[in-house]
Amino acid sequence: MSIYHLNKILYRTDNDAEFRKRMKVDPHGAVEEFPLSGGELEALVTGDVGALYRMGVHTFFLNHLARYELFGVNRDNYLARIRDGMEYDERFELGQMPMQYVPKE
Amino acid sequence: MAKLVLAAGVPHPPRLVREIADAPGQLRAESLMKQVRTYFEKAAPDVIIEVDSDHFVNFFYNNVPAFCVGAAQESEGPQEIWCPMPKYVVQGHVPMAKSLLSFGLKSNFDLAVAEELRLDHSMMVPLHFLNPSMEIPVVPLYTNGFAAPTPTARRCYSLGRMVRRFIDQWDANQRVAIIASGCFAMDVGGPLRGWTDEQWVTTVSELLETGRYQALARRATAQRMAAAGNNSTELLNWITLTGAVGDVRPLFLENDNGNGYAVWELE
Numbered sequence: 217m218s219i220y221h222l223n224k225i226l227y228r229t230d231n232d233a234e235f236r237k238r239m240k241v242d243p244h245g246a247v248e249e250f251p252l253s254g255g256e257l258e259a260l261v262t263g264d265v266g267a268l269y270r271m272g273v274h275t276f277f278l279n280h281l282a283r284y285e286l287f288g289v290n291r292d293n294y295l296a297r298i299r300d301g302m303e304y305d306e307r308f309e310l311g312q313m314p315m316q317y318v319p320k321e
Numbered sequence: 322m323a324k325l326v327l328a329a330g331v332p333h334p335p336r337l338v339r340e341i342a343d344a345p346g347q348l349r350a351e352s353l354m355k356q357v358r359t360y361f362e363k364a365a366p367d368v369i370i371e372v373d374s375d376h377f378v379n380f381f382y383n384n385v386p387a388f389c390v391g392a393a394q395e396s397e398g399p400q401e402i403w404c405p406m407p408k409y410v411v412q413g414h415v416p417m418a419k420s421l422l423s424f425g426l427k428s429n430f431d432l433a434v435a436e437e438l439r440l441d442h443s444m445m446v447p448l449h450f451l452n453p454s455m456e457i458p459v460v461p462l463y464t465n466g467f468a469a470p471t472p473t474a475r476r477c478y479s480l481g482r483m484v485r486r487f488i489d490q491w492d493a494n495q496r497v498a499i500i501a502s503g504c505f506a507m508d509v510g511g512p513l514r515g516w517t518d519e520q521w522v523t524t525v526s527e528l529l530e531t532g533r534y535q536a537l538a539r540r541a542t543a544q545r546m547a548a549a550g551n552n553s554t555e556l557l558n559w560i561t562l563t564g565a566v567g568d569v570r571p572l573f574l575e576n577d578n579g580n581g582y583a584v585w586e587l588e
Contacts, residue, residue: 220382223381223382224381224382227377227381227382230377230378230401231377231378231400231439233402269511269512274377274467274468275508275509275510275511275551276376276377276467276509276510276551277377278510279509279510282510283403294510295512295514295515298510298511298512299512302512
């Protein structure tokens with residue numbers, strides 16, 4: 217597992233202007249140099265925010281996918297994608313749950 | 322001798338400066354910031370300690386200090402290109418930062434130190450409103466709030482007490498203000514985005530208003546803060562502040578959608 221490198225790709229996108237440019241021009245090429253597993257690379261380049269979230273990528277970094285509109289992720293589809301793999305828990309409305317979305321069993 | 326004259330807690334919404342400029346009327350956040358600013362002007366501090374958590378702009382997972390004192394001569398921020406507000410140069414206070422570092426180490430607080438900093442919006446939004454001329458030097462005191470596991474709330478409370486002991490013995494004719502930067506409950510980029518855990522906000526507010534700071538530090542467990550949203554660990558910075566104010570209760574405390582605004586007058 218290389219969650220560290222998934223986080224690092226998005227950290228550099230936000231903090232390194234040159235790398236950010238590469239992510240805009242050739243995102244697939246830019247991420248190629250990082251030692252990601254096949255599943256991680258697949259989740260990243262398909263913009264599968266829910267899968268990346270479940271793998272443990274930090275939400276602050278996931279947010280950059282929408283912010284910089286990378287791999288098909290944008291502000292409009294971000295929330296639905298991160299909630300993919302979670303389900304709404306109705307106990308929330310009864311005040312019995314602190315979270316309204318919980319991971320599916 | 323140095324003296325702690327004021328403590329203030331405020332949030333740091335990264336788009337607040339733009340939102341205020343674009344709003345047809347006055348936003349509640351703007352009037353609350355102005356209210357805090359009034360007490361800041363009255364207290365006239367010579368130096369600010371800003372207790373904050375970096376949002377992966379200055380620190381990354383390659384090097385995450387639990388606590389770190391900023392000892393740069395000057396620093397710039399906000400660094401985020403997506404944060405719509407003026408860019409500033411902030412003056413540091415190296416002698417104070419180094420003295421705090423030494424005092425902390427002698428008090429069994431193994432603080433890290435950084436002599437070059439990239440300030441993010443969470444440092445800059447409070448300073449934009451409370452130190453707009455940027456003439457008052459700032460010593461950043463970072464707590465790891467986001468790269469789990471984070472320090473416990475009880476440890477942050479002890480950190481605040483240590484900071485107060487440091488100020489009280491610091492041999493400098495300086496009036497000191499402490500700013501805590503952060504929210505009570507919020508989710509940024511997570512599945513709970515847009516929701517505020519009002520139950521937790523009420524609990525936090527009541528414990529702060531009644532001065533039950535150690536009870537707050539006991540109740541603010543990592544699990545409880547996480548349940549209130551991924552950004553809710555910013556409460557740790559408020560808890561550090563409460564360690565520094567002693568038994569004094571806040572002069573006022575207001576909420577605005579999970580964001581707290583408060584002032585403690587200490588003289």
